[in-house]
Amino acid sequence: MASTLAELEEMQRRAQDAIQQNESGEREITYRDALREAITEEMDRDENVFIMGEDIGAYGGSYVVTRGFQEQYGRKRVIDTPIAELGLVGMAVGASMAGLRPIVELMTINFSLLAIDQIVNHAAKIHYMFDGKFTAPVVIRTASGWGQLGATHSQTYEGWFAHIPGLRVVMPATPKDAKGFLKSAIRGNDPVMFIEHSLIYRNRGLVPAGDYTLPLEGAEVRREGTDITIVSWSRGLYLALGAAEELAEQGISAEVIDMRVLRPLDAETVIESVKKTSRCVIVEESWRTMGLGAEIAAAVQEHAFDYLDAPVGRVGSIEVPMPYARNLERLVIPGKDEVVAAVKQALA
Amino acid sequence: MASKTEPAVRAGETALGSMSKDELLGLYREMVLIRRFEERSAEQYAFGKIGGFLHLYIGEEATGVGAISVLKQQDHLVTHYRDHGYALAIGADPNAIMAELFGRSTGTTGGRGGSMHMIHPQRNFWGGYAIVSGHILIGAGIGMALKYQEIDGVSLVIFGDGATNGGAFFEALNMASLWKLPVIFLCENNEYAMGTAIEYHSAVPKMSTKAEGLGIKSEIVDGQDVLAMREATQRARDYCTAGNGPYFLEAMTYRFRGHSMADPETYREKDEIEEKRATDPIPAYREQLLHAGKAEQADFDKIDEEIEIIVEEAVQFADKSPWPDPSTLEDFVYADEY
Numbered sequence: 001m002a003s004t005l006a007e008l009e010e011m012q013r014r015a016q017d018a019i020q021q022n023e024s025g026e027r028e029i030t031y032r033d034a035l036r037e038a039i040t041e042e043m044d045r046d047e048n049v050f051i052m053g054e055d056i057g058a059y060g061g062s063y064v065v066t067r068g069f070q071e072q073y074g075r076k077r078v079i080d081t082p083i084a085e086l087g088l089v090g091m092a093v094g095a096s097m098a099g100l101r102p103i104v105e106l107m108t109i110n111f112s113l114l115a116i117d118q119i120v121n122h123a124a125k126i127h128y129m130f131d132g133k134f135t136a137p138v139v140i141r142t143a144s145g146w147g148q149l150g151a152t153h154s155q156t157y158e159g160w161f162a163h164i165p166g167l168r169v170v171m172p173a174t175p176k177d178a179k180g181f182l183k184s185a186i187r188g189n190d191p192v193m194f195i196e197h198s199l200i201y202r203n204r205g206l207v208p209a210g211d212y213t214l215p216l217e218g219a220e221v222r223r224e225g226t227d228i229t230i231v232s233w234s235r236g237l238y239l240a241l242g243a244a245e246e247l248a249e250q251g252i253s254a255e256v257i258d259m260r261v262l263r264p265l266d267a268e269t270v271i272e273s274v275k276k277t278s279r280c281v282i283v284e285e286s287w288r289t290m291g292l293g294a295e296i297a298a299a300v301q302e303h304a305f306d307y308l309d310a311p312v313g314r315v316g317s318i319e320v321p322m323p324y325a326r327n328l329e330r331l332v333i334p335g336k337d338e339v340v341a342a343v344k345q346a347l348a
Numbered sequence: 349m350a351s352k353t354e355p356a357v358r359a360g361e362t363a364l365g366s367m368s369k370d371e372l373l374g375l376y377r378e379m380v381l382i383r384r385f386e387e388r389s390a391e392q393y394a395f396g397k398i399g400g401f402l403h404l405y406i407g408e409e410a411t412g413v414g415a416i417s418v419l420k421q422q423d424h425l426v427t428h429y430r431d432h433g434y435a436l437a438i439g440a441d442p443n444a445i446m447a448e449l450f451g452r453s454t455g456t457t458g459g460r461g462g463s464m465h466m467i468h469p470q471r472n473f474w475g476g477y478a479i480v481s482g483h484i485l486i487g488a489g490i491g492m493a494l495k496y497q498e499i500d501g502v503s504l505v506i507f508g509d510g511a512t513n514g515g516a517f518f519e520a521l522n523m524a525s526l527w528k529l530p531v532i533f534l535c536e537n538n539e540y541a542m543g544t545a546i547e548y549h550s551a552v553p554k555m556s557t558k559a560e561g562l563g564i565k566s567e568i569v570d571g572q573d574v575l576a577m578r579e580a581t582q583r584a585r586d587y588c589t590a591g592n593g594p595y596f597l598e599a600m601t602y603r604f605r606g607h608s609m610a611d612p613e614t615y616r617e618k619d620e621i622e623e624k625r626a627t628d629p630i631p632a633y634r635e636q637l638l639h640a641g642k643a644e645q646a647d648f649d650k651i652d653e654e655i656e657i658i659v660e661e662a663v664q665f666a667d668k669s670p671w672p673d674p675s676t677l678e679d680f681v682y683a684d685e686y
Contacts, residue, residue, distance in 0.1 A: 048496075048497075050496070076496065081523070082519070082522060082523065082526070084515075084519040084522070084523070086485070086515055086516055086519055087485055087515075087516065087519025087520060087522070087523055088519075088523070089485075090482065090484075090485025090486060090488075090489060090516060090519070090520065091485055091488055091489040091492055091520070091523055092489060093485070093486055093489055094426070094485060094486035094487060094488060094489020094490045094491075094492065094493070094503075095489040095490065095492045095493045095496070096489075097474060097486065097489070097490065097493075098424065098489070098490040098493035098494070099493055099497065100492075100493045100496055100497070117479060117482055117516075118482065118485060118516075121479050121482060122477070122479070122482055122483075122486065126475075127680050127681070127682065127683050128460065128680045128681050129457065129460055129461050129465050129475075130457050130460070130461060130465065130467050130475055131456075131457035131458040131460045131461070131680060132679065132680035132683070133457070133467060133469050134467070134469070134474060134475070135683040137683070165681050166681055166682070168682070188683075188684050189683035189684050190682050190683050190684050215686070216684075216686065217686045264686050
């Protein structure tokens, strides 16, 4: 297990190199800049697109995604809101129904709990409940992540939202996906939970220049392999790729799948991969109990049971609220070593 | 109930003087339509034709009819779950409303929404919502869109006294006031949050106090007086569309029936209900029009007969309508294909 942030970052950098070898594109930019490009290009394209959230204007955003936007677009289109998550999400839901294209920045996913009624009871249901006559195309950008932030600010809740019919839930790992998904989310007609990760904003990757969108569906094979399938998303992808690299040195060929879109969930890509490799390990930063990994493992056993040569392995966080102390926190979140160990157990 | 600053003329007199006979009778007609429609709904509920919850609006008709009567085509309406009355007042087809109560494919949302989620898209009625106070934010957000797009309209948001205790209420009012949004917050103070009386649910007895604390102009109106409601809402609309920000109306009203059809009404005395029934807005308005020489008994009789037919037809229509096609069960989860 990596013991310092510097080691973690180094591991991510090496894992990213593996991604870049599989992609083609024009420029290498950061995940943060990919998001900034998506927002500004869409604001330039459609004057109904605006962004609202806590400290996104004068302050520039907690994760510096929106710095300078208020100077560029004015207070009408870059709106600092009160610290009232339920309120700002609900206002955006109403505004989206009436024809605007709001992008809400929820400072972190931890605060989405304050807004959950508007997300689950309102945004997600409006199109279905009203027989397709109304839509609530609100995009809720928020950041998952941790880093000595304590119990209330280090939670991983993509599984909660992926549970809800009517929401689209994306969690891009790469700058290319971040930009393409965000532009699709803004243009699309569904409410989207767009979950970033505080520890990958500085990651760099190849991103096509100019306008492009990516459909909000489908997992992606990030590395091909024949011996085992490793499934993850967001920052977990880098753990998986790092593990695959180490395993390759030991003669083990791992296929790595990035789920990318968590609802609707593309289990098919995982199932097809497992039919080829016969083994599977799922890596997530959240608690395993009732989590997304459980859902993916269930899908694999339902549809590829006869192909499995070992039980589906699962790597997740230790089931405690996050402690503050650095050494304890490092014990909670899984590292590359746990992924390697889980793979070896599946191959044993 | 007088408004805070005593007006020079009695509430309702301006409207009475300026409205045509047809317009005045139109308000009567809408109130009677709601009353008879809901009486028949209660009966159909008892027959098992209507399932789940059924929250009747009986007794409060003047509030919704008076307020909604001033809405123009570019205005918007968002309400709570006691919403059949608003749907009728804004012009949704009574047949479609009854069919929705029956859960049939011909309902306002094809049987998807049910009694608490009526809509009328043609008049920007964005629905009844069933989470107490949650919809106040949606209505305020629509006000945000109006201001953003520089549309000369208002968003009318209707909620009960119970909803003023929710966080969504304060968050919506704060932002609407801060950003000067064209939103009319109409609180129907019927004195009960479901079965809990005001003195047990609110720290202050007047809901408008809460709005004033957030810098919002407010007014208390007699919600049993349809013309007073119309005038006050017109004042509110003028104020909002002039760019002054939101306006808070507190309509003093009362529901004559339980919270829902499932309500045994153990929380209030019969005497209180009897006393409040004396404020019934429909006979009061009839008397007012007769006294002012604006209508004759024959006018009312004619309307009453028409309404009986409309309501009977709605029940027949709903009863004969097909159930939603099971093959549509998974339609509309998403607006976009995947």
